[in-house]
Amino acid sequence: MNKALLNLLHLTDPTLPIGGFSHSAGLETYIQAxxxxxxxxxxxxxxxxxxxxxxxxxxxFVSLGYDAATDNDLKRVKELDEECNAVxxxxxxxxxxxxxxxxxxxxxxxxxxxxxxxxYARAVKNQEIPGHYCLAFGLxxxxxxxSKKEALTGFYYNxxxxxxxxSVKLVPLSQQHGQEILYxxxxxxxxxxxxxxxxxxxxxxxxxxxxxxxxMQHEKLYSRLYMS
Numbered sequence: 001m002n003k004a005l006l007n008l009l010h011l012t013d014p015t016l017p018i019g020g021f022s023h024s025a026g027l028e029t030y031i032q033a034x035x036x037x038x039x040x041x042x043x044x045x046x047x048x049x050x051x052x053x054x055x056x057x058x059x060x061f062v063s064l065g066y067d068a069a070t071d072n073d074l075k076r077v078k079e080l081d082e083e084c085n086a087v088x089x090x091x092x093x094x095x096x097x098x099x100x101x102x103x104x105x106x107x108x109x110x111x112x113x114x115x116x117x118x119x120y121a122r123a124v125k126n127q128e129i130p131g132h133y134c135l136a137f138g139l140x141x142x143x144x145x146x147s148k149k150e151a152l153t154g155f156y157y158n159x160x161x162x163x164x165x166x167s168v169k170l171v172p173l174s175q176q177h178g179q180e181i182l183y184x185x186x187x188x189x190x191x192x193x194x195x196x197x198x199x200x201x202x203x204x205x206x207x208x209x210x211x212x213x214x215x216m217q218h219e220k221l222y223s224r225l226y227m228s
Contacts, residue, residue, distance in 0.1 A: 007144035012154035018103035026215035060199035065138030087205035090215035092228035152193035
C-alpha cells in the first residue's frame with residue numbers, strides 16, 4: 001500500500017471534522033431562487049463552480065502553495081494566503097475558508113512534525129495571515145509526499161463531493177442522482193487538475209460574478225441551513 005495514497009485519502013476525506021458540511025458556497029441561495037431545482041441544474045451548478053470559479057481561485061492557490069512549500073518559501077506562502085483573502089469577495093466565503101483552514105492545520109500539524117507547517121500554523125495563530133483552507137491544503141499535501149497532480153485531483157473531488165452532498169439535501173435529489181452527477185464529473189476533474197499544475201497567475205481571482213452575488217445574498221436569506 002502506497003503511504004502517499006493513504007495520506008491523500010486522509011487529507012481529502014469528506015468526513016474530516018473541519019466543518020465543510022456547514023457551507024454551501026451560495027448553493028442554498030440558488031435553490032431558494034429556483035435556479036437549482038433538479039439533477040440537471042444541480043450538475044450545471046457543480047460543473048460551473050468547479051470550472052469557472054474553483055479553477056481560478058482555490059485550486060490555483062493549492063497549486064501555488066504546493067510549489068512554495070517545495071521551495072520552503074514561507075514568505076511566498078504568506079503572500080499567497082493574503083492574495084487568496086483579497087479575491088474572496090463575499091464575507092461568508094472568506095470566513096468559511098479560514099475556519100476550515102484553521103481546523104485542517106489543527107488536525108495535521110501534530111501529525112506532520114514539519115518546521116514549515118509549524119511556522120505557517122504559528123503565523124495563522126498569531127493572526128499574521130488568514131490561514132485559508134486551500135493554502136493549508138497545498139502545504140500539507142506537499143509535506144505528506146502527495147504528488148501535485150494527485151493533490152489537485154483530490155482537492156477537486158473533495159470539493160465536488162461537498163457540492164453534490166449539499167444538492168442532495170437541499171434540492172432534494174435522490175442519492176442515486178447524486179452519485180450519477182459525481183461520476184459524470186470524473187473526466188472534467190482530471191482535466192482541471194492537469195491544467196492547474198501550472199496556473200496562470202494573471203487569471204487568479206477570475207470567476208463568475210453570479211457566484212459572488214449569490215454568496216453575498218446568502219447572508220440575508222430569511223431562513224437557511226448552511227453558514228455560507
